[in-house]
Amino acid sequence: MSEAHGGRRVLMEASGGNRLNRRATESLSCQRWPLFSWFLFLLGLVFLVWCCIQSSSTQWESSSLHEYYHRLLNQSRRVPLPPPYRVYPKHGLKPTEPSEGPERPTAPPPQYHPAYARNYHFIMDHPEVCRTRAPFLVLMVPVAPQNAAARDAIRQTWAAAGEVRGRAVLTLFMLGLSGGAGVQEELRREDLLHRDLLQSDFTDTYRNLTIKTMVIMDWLATRCRAAAYAAKVDSDMFLNVHNLVSMLQTPGVPAADYLTGMLMWNRPVVRSRASKWFVPEELYPGPRYPPYALGMAYVFSNDLPHKFVEVSKSIGAFNIEDAYIGECMKELGLAPAAPPDPAQFKAYSPRYDRCEYSKVITYILGSPEELLRAWKDLKKPGPPC
Numbered sequence: 001m002s003e004a005h006g007g008r009r010v011l012m013e014a015s016g017g018n019r020l021n022r023r024a025t026e027s028l029s030c031q032r033w034p035l036f037s038w039f040l041f042l043l044g045l046v047f048l049v050w051c052c053i054q055s056s057s058t059q060w061e062s063s064s065l066h067e068y069y070h071r072l073l074n075q076s077r078r079v080p081l082p083p084p085y086r087v088y089p090k091h092g093l094k095p096t097e098p099s100e101g102p103e104r105p106t107a108p109p110p111q112y113h114p115a116y117a118r119n120y121h122f123i124m125d126h127p128e129v130c131r132t133r134a135p136f137l138v139l140m141v142p143v144a145p146q147n148a149a150a151r152d153a154i155r156q157t158w159a160a161a162g163e164v165r166g167r168a169v170l171t172l173f174m175l176g177l178s179g180g181a182g183v184q185e186e187l188r189r190e191d192l193l194h195r196d197l198l199q200s201d202f203t204d205t206y207r208n209l210t211i212k213t214m215v216i217m218d219w220l221a222t223r224c225r226a227a228a229y230a231a232k233v234d235s236d237m238f239l240n241v242h243n244l245v246s247m248l249q250t251p252g253v254p255a256a257d258y259l260t261g262m263l264m265w266n267r268p269v270v271r272s273r274a275s276k277w278f279v280p281e282e283l284y285p286g287p288r289y290p291p292y293a294l295g296m297a298y299v300f301s302n303d304l305p306h307k308f309v310e311v312s313k314s315i316g317a318f319n320i321e322d323a324y325i326g327e328c329m330k331e332l333g334l335a336p337a338a339p340p341d342p343a344q345f346k347a348y349s350p351r352y353d354r355c356e357y358s359k360v361i362t363y364i365l366g367s368p369e370e371l372l373r374a375w376k377d378l379k380k381p382g383p384p385c
């Protein structure tokens with residue numbers, strides 16, 4: 001559009017130049033004031049050249065302005081934080097300085113907050129799944145893109161029933177980006193078959209699990225607000241869904257501001273650099289985490305995901321996703337609650353025991369095969385105990 005405008009201007013100047021030119025030739029033919037005519041001709045020529053330079057320079061300037069605005073708009077789309085967002089000095093999140101001064105900044109100041117879920121975008125999504133019927137419970141499973149074996153085992157076991165104790169239960173898998181085009185193509189085919197994959201555009205690594213959790217919260221907040229409860233369940237878990245739904249139906253279990261699981265209190269922050277859970281003081285200065293539910297599986301009322309995403313703007317990212325949720329709870333003035341029967345949230349079992357597995361809600365398992373074996377045995381006819 002501006003190019004067409006600039007072009008029209010150049011044309012106008014050109015025709016003006018021609019007029020001057022013609023007048024100059026007429027004057028020349030009269031031979032009355034040859035010197036004056038030459039002067040006019042040269043003046044016209046200089047004017048024409050000046051106009052050309054002017055118009056091309058405004059065109060250059062407007063196109064780079066477009067780029068500049070585009071970049072700003074792109075950046076604000078990536079980081080929709082309101083400029084003076086809440087800052088907690090202890091988390092080391094820097095306040096955003098308003099860029100002042102006569103000079104336009106060449107590059108806008110970086111405002112990228114790794115744990116703020118809306119810095120990422122869904123590239124595989126199913127916004128429709130909660131529209132037809134709001135589930136009672138949504139099971140969100142963070143899983144690596146390449147781990148199709150874990151997803152298949154879960155689909156055949158605790159995700160198989162869409163309805164438990166008369167309540168709709170929905171299971172979805174959350175993935176980040178990893179692997180090449182081949183992996184993406186396999187995921188696309190897997191999703192065509194099962195319609196249960198969600199994928200966001202962050203790099204899927206262990207140290208990015210907090211991002212994955214927050215993207216799960218963002219999905220629940222924006223695509224499934226009507227669900228009553230949700231849970232984050234790791235992909236290597238045995239989950240007794242029947243007992244979980246039953247637990248959530250227990251009288252006295254809150255419908256809001258509720259988070260439960262295997263609770264951790266007063267856990268020290270790991271400062272040993274060799275550890276998988278090492279967190280440097282720059283990321284989390286305090287010596288101990290607030291109370292949180294162990295990341296293997298925690299359950300929450302579905303009003304919380306929206307609050308987590310909002311409060312995460314003011315909490316610096318660190319790589320321990322369950323403790324990060326604990327920190328979000330703390331900032332919201334909340335604390336995780338003990339489940340009605342704390343003995344139902346179990347971590348490691350010495351061996352499979354049918355009676356035991358029929359009573360618990362969780363156990364951490366070693367492999368997808370172990371899950372398939374345990375499930376098959378648990379579901380066989382006959383009383384488990």
Ligand SMILES: *[C@@H]1O[C@H](CO)[C@@H](O)[C@H](O)[C@H]1NC(C)=O
Pocket residue numbers: 067068070071074
């Ligand atoms: C803005 O973002 C879009 C898509 O995300 C991209 O195609 C475009 O090149 C970006 N523009 C600039 C000026 O960065």
Ligand SMILES: *[C@@H]1O[C@H](CO)[C@@H](O)[C@H](O)[C@H]1NC(C)=O
Pocket residue numbers: 201202203204205206207208211
């Ligand atoms: C986490 O994801 C971000 C966004 O994709 C990426 O830039 C970063 O390298 C990842 N961090 C790690 C430790 O993998």
